[in-house]
Each structure stands twice: as C-alpha cells, then as structure tokens.
Amino acid sequence: MAGRVTSSGFGALAARAALAWIRHDPHAGQLQRTNFHGRTVTLAGGPALAAGATLGAALGAPGAAAAAAVVVAGAASGAVGFYDDIVGNRPEQKAAKGFKGHLAALRDGRVTSGLVKIAGVGAAGLAASVLLSRAPGVRKGTMNVLLGAGVIAGSANLLNLLDLRPGRAIKAGTIIGAPLLVGRAGGIAAGTLGASTALLPADLGEDIMLGDAGANALGALLGVALVAKTGTFGRAVALSVLAGLTAASEKVSFTKVIQDTPWLRAADALGRRPTP
Numbered sequence: 001m002a003g004r005v006t007s008s009g010f011g012a013l014a015a016r017a018a019l020a021w022i023r024h025d026p027h028a029g030q031l032q033r034t035n036f037h038g039r040t041v042t043l044a045g046g047p048a049l050a051a052g053a054t055l056g057a058a059l060g061a062p063g064a065a066a067a068a069a070v071v072v073a074g075a076a077s078g079a080v081g082f083y084d085d086i087v088g089n090r091p092e093q094k095a096a097k098g099f100k101g102h103l104a105a106l107r108d109g110r111v112t113s114g115l116v117k118i119a120g121v122g123a124a125g126l127a128a129s130v131l132l133s134r135a136p137g138v139r140k141g142t143m144n145v146l147l148g149a150g151v152i153a154g155s156a157n158l159l160n161l162l163d164l165r166p167g168r169a170i171k172a173g174t175i176i177g178a179p180l181l182v183g184r185a186g187g188i189a190a191g192t193l194g195a196s197t198a199l200l201p202a203d204l205g206e207d208i209m210l211g212d213a214g215a216n217a218l219g220a221l222l223g224v225a226l227v228a229k230t231g232t233f234g235r236a237v238a239l240s241v242l243a244g245l246t247a248a249s250e251k252v253s254f255t256k257v258i259q260d261t262p263w264l265r266a267a268d269a270l271g272r273r274p275t276p
Contacts, residue, residue, distance in 0.1 A: 003060060007187045008194030011056020015195035019048035019208070030086075036165070037275065039206050043085050045199055046213030050078025052195035057221050060187020062228075065135035069224055070188055073128035077156050077220040080120030081212030087113035088212075118157075121216055125153035128224055137184065139231045147235035152223035154242030159219030160212055161249050166272050167204040169215045170196045177222050185228035192221040204271045 022028060022044040031043040054074030061067035129148030133140045155176075163169035173196055180189035196218055202208045210218070226238060258264045 003187050004181060004190035007056050007060030007191035010059050011052050011191040011194035012198035013052075014055045015048050015052025015198045018051040019044055019199065019202070022048055033209065035206060035209060037206065041206055041209045043209060043211045043213070045203060045208030046085060046211035046215075047078060047082055049195055049199055049210060049214035050074060050081070050217035052198070053192045053217055053221050054078070056191025056194050057188045057224070058191070060191040062185055062187065063135050065131055066138075066185065066188065066228060069128040069131040069135070070221060072131060073124050073152055073220040073224045074217045076124035076127070077121050078213045078217035080117045080124075081160070081214070081216035084113040084117040085211040085213055117212060117216070121156045121220065122149070122153045124220065125149040125151075125156070125223070128152055128220070129227060132224065132227055135228070138228055144232055144235065147232065147239055148227040150239045151227050151235050151242065152220050154239060154246065155223030155226065156216040156219035158242055158245055159222075160215040161246070162254060163210050163215040164255055165268060166206050166209070167200060168268055169210055169218060170200045170203055171267070173218045173222060177225065180222065180225040180229065183229060185225050188225040188228060189222065192218065192225065204273070206273050
C-alpha cells in the first residue's frame with residue numbers, strides 16, 4: 001500500500017510540476033486552443049499528464065522490465081499524440097476524421113498526423129507488451145504478447161475517443177483504473193491515476209485540455225497495468241470489449257449516448273463549469 005501511495009503522490013507532483021514548466025515556456029502560446037464552449041484553453045495538460053503519469057507509473061512498476069514497458073507506452077503514446085495535437089490542427093489535416101478517414105487519405109497519397117499517431121501508438125503497445133512479457137509472473141508467448149499489444153493500444157485509443165468534454169477522459173480513466181490498484185502492478189495504476197487526478201480540477205475548469213497526448217498516454221498506461229495482471233483469457237476479453245467500442249464509435253456518437261442517458265449525463269457534468 002505504501003508503494004502505491006508513493007507512486008501516486010510522485011505522479012501527482014510530477015504532473016503539476018510539468019504543467020507549470022510547460023506553461024511558462026516562451027512558446028506556450030502556441031498550445032492555446034478554443035474548446036467546444038468557445039473558451040481558450042491550453043494543450044499543456046497533455047504532455048504534463050503524459051510525463052507525470054509515466055514517471056509515477058514507472059516508480060510503482062514491479063521490476064525493471066515492467067518499468068521499461070511503462071516508459072515506452074507512456075512516453076511514445078504521449079509523443080505521437082502531441083505530434084497529432086500540433087500538426088493535426090493544420091487545415092489540410094482536419095479533413096481526415098476517424099480511422100477510415102486516415103486510411104482514405106493514405107490511399108490518396110497523404111500521410112496524416114492521425115495515421116502517424118495510430119501507427120506510433122500501435123508500435124508502442126507492441127514494444128511495451130514485449131518488454132512486459134520479460135517481467136516475472138507475466139504470461140509469455142506470442143499470442144499473449146499480441147493480445148497485450150492490442151489491449152495497450154486499444155486502451156489508448158478508447159480514452160482518446162472519450163476526450164471530447166472537460167474531465168471526461170480522466171473520469172473514465174479513474175473508473176477503469178480503480179480495480180487495477182489491487183494486486184500485482186497496482187503501483188502502475190496508482191502512479192497513472194495520481195497524475196491524472198492532480199490535473200482533473202484544471203481540466204474540469206476548462207483551464208487545460210488533455211488532447212491526444214494526455215488521453216493516449218493515460219489509456220496506454222492503464223493498458224499496461226491491465227496486461228500486467230491478466231492472462232490470455234483476460235486480455236482476449238479486454239481486447240474484444242475495446243474493439244467493440246472502437247467499432248461502435250465509427251457509427252455512434254459517444255457524446256450523444258451520454259447526453260441521452262440521464263445518469264451518464266449527470267456523471268459527465270459533475271464538477272464541470274456551467275455552459276456559458
């Protein structure tokens with residue numbers, strides 16, 4: 001328990017320190033965006049969460065192999081997400097939406113920042129799963145590695161899909177991550193949730209936004225924690241759920257489902273600033 005508290009606290013402190021450092025950078029003005037309410041927010045929350053969560057989760061990892069998996073998943077997913085946050089804001093990049101849109105652009109000879117992100121998150125998931133398979137007590141074998149890679153990348157994508165309203169991705173991450181605090185690799189989840197919880201007030205207050213950098217890193221790290229605790233069956237079930245939700249997102253708006261479901265709408269709005 002003490003180790004989980006330490007990694008959670010360290011993740012929180014690291015995230016807050018990273019946010020302050022990024023916001024005071026001379027180029028921080030380039031991270032400003034207008035959110036769905038028309039308010040000016042900063043993307044600084046994304047790299048701050050990626051850095052804090054990665055450091056906190058690595059501190060809580062059970063051994064060197066698991067720590068290496070955490071660093072690869074968190075840092076790489078955050079980096080390619082940040083690339084998409086910056087480059088994807090350009091007019092020529094905005095036309096491609098969703099996985100199908102990025103593939104259509106590729107068929108036309110254009111490599112979108114979104115496709116770079118998808119490939120980068122997938123590669124990070126595979127590398128992290130390979131590293132994790134070398135940790136004591138973690139299931140080994142090609143099938144388990146591939147399933148683990150899918151879970152890590154799928155988790156990163158799911159949190160990114162949910163990051164359309166202030167606080168939503170962090171709330172979802174907390175719900176997903178809370179059961180992962182128990183047992184093996186609980187320190188990974190603790191460090192991750194410590195960092196995200198520290199930034200939740202600023203996210204709900206529409207002072208920052210996570211962007212792809214923060215949401216991808218948050219999801220990927222929770223994916224690592226899940227893979228570290230599960231065997232073949234657990235990973236297969238998790239991947240099936242993630243694949244189903246990803247496929248559904250191409251047809252159904254998660255935001256509309258939340259708005260049309262009273263208890264989801266109430267939970268989603270909890271702590272958020274009123275609509276102007």
